[in-house]
Amino acid sequence: MSIIDDALNANRDYAKTHPKLPQRPTPKIVVVTCMDPRLSDLPAILGLTHADIDVIRTGGPAVTEDVIAELVVSNRVIGTMEIMILNHTGCGFTTFTDDGLSTRLAAETGDPSPAPMSFFAYRDPFQHTREQIKKVRSHPWIAKDVPVRGFVFDMETGLLGEVKA
Numbered sequence: 170m171s172i173i174d175d176a177l178n179a180n181r182d183y184a185k186t187h188p189k190l191p192q193r194p195t196p197k198i199v200v201v202t203c204m205d206p207r208l209s210d211l212p213a214i215l216g217l218t219h220a221d222i223d224v225i226r227t228g229g230p231a232v233t234e235d236v237i238a239e240l241v242v243s244n245r246v247i248g249t250m251e252i253m254i255l256n257h258t259g260c261g262f263t264t265f266t267d268d269g270l271s272t273r274l275a276a277e278t279g280d281p282s283p284a285p286m287s288f289f290a291y292r293d294p295f296q297h298t299r300e301q302i303k304k305v306r307s308h309p310w311i312a313k314d315v316p317v318r319g320f321v322f323d324m325e326t327g328l329l330g331e332v333k334a
């Protein structure tokens with residue numbers, strides 16, 4: 170049995186008590202955060218409900234073109250009113266470089282054809298967050314009156330430190 174098979178079994182139990190959900194989502198804020206599972210309990214970390222938060226997750230997080238598209242939809246179609254970029258200390262994406270990982274995987278697999286792959290590795294979470302804020306803030310389809318704020322979650326203390334652009 171794989172983890173996914175176990176999850177499918179658990180889902181059948183879950184469905185028995187599945188609550189009635191609203192016809193459409195009504196999140197208030199969109200949070201772009203890392204794929205790191207230690208950031209998964211956003212309602213606890215931020216004091217919001219699951220229903221309040223649109224969550225976009227990428228490594229870092231990195232604001233890619235895809236993420237920008239999702240932010241535009243979240244704001245302009247779904248109706249969120251604020252954008253939070255949530256980075257963190259101890260990120261796995263600071264433990265390698267894009268070039269280094271591409272080289273390693275080309276060697277390990279014997280197939281260099283996907284290289285150079287953009288993994289969006291970075292070094293400093295504060296500097297990285299500053300750059301991601303700029304990418305969002307400068308996009309013409311992100312409305313100027315939508316707040317765009319960035320933070321680094323400290324894994325040791327659980328506190329959010331705001332990153333000024």
Ligand SMILES: [Zn+2]
Pocket residue numbers: 203204205228229230257259260261262
């Ligand atoms: Zn991370």
